[in-house]
Amino acid sequence: MTDDTTLQSGDDLAAAALSEASQASPSSFTNPTINSAALAETLTSLQNVIERNADELDRIKEEMQIQREALKNVFENDAQLSEVSQEAAAVTQKVKERKSQIQTSPEILQYKTKIGELTEQKKEVEEALNNHLLNLFQITGTKTFDTMSGRQREFSVRASLKGNKKTAE
Numbered sequence: 001m002t003d004d005t006t007l008q009s010g011d012d013l014a015a016a017a018l019s020e021a022s023q024a025s026p027s028s029f030t031n032p033t034i035n036s037a038a039l040a041e042t043l044t045s046l047q048n049v050i051e052r053n054a055d056e057l058d059r060i061k062e063e064m065q066i067q068r069e070a071l072k073n074v075f076e077n078d079a080q081l082s083e084v085s086q087e088a089a090a091v092t093q094k095v096k097e098r099k100s101q102i103q104t105s106p107e108i109l110q111y112k113t114k115i116g117e118l119t120e121q122k123k124e125v126e127e128a129l130n131n132h133l134l135n136l137f138q139i140t141g142t143k144t145f146d147t148m149s150g151r152q153r154e155f156s157v158r159a160s161l162k163g164n165k166k167t168a169e
């Protein structure tokens with residue numbers, strides 16, 4: 001306990017009151033004549049501490065909002081940043097224009113055509129290979145095969161569900 005010449009903060013008062021209240025037996029709070037003043041003081045102190053902390057939290061949040069707005073304004077009002085951002089946008093636009101020009105060049109069209117043909121060939125070979133591997137698995141029950149070079153290759157068997165076909169009614 002402190003002497004009467006020093007003032008305790010609300011936090012100190014609430015902590016002391018809560019400490020006293022926690023040491024009291026539960027039955028002492030149900031009897032209105034025993035410690036009712038202590039309970040009232042504890043609740044009042046606790047409410048005061050909560051209110052002060054809530055007010056302080058609101059003040060801090062408001063100050064944070066002001067600081068964030070000030071930070072945002074620094075970036076928005078910086079002439080050099082604005083100029084560089086405009087230059088970056090112009091360069092980005094030039095890049096897009098150049099890419100568009102290249103996309104229509106005969107050389108690019110030739111590459112795209114060749115890639116499309118190779119993609120189609122790849123799909124055909126994969127489909128045939130999948131069928132052959134499935135047949136091999138059905139016959140042997142294994143998921144491996146030996147190559148002519150003596151290596152052994154593994155494969156996986158996979159099933160996929162296709163969408164329902166609509167029937168004519």
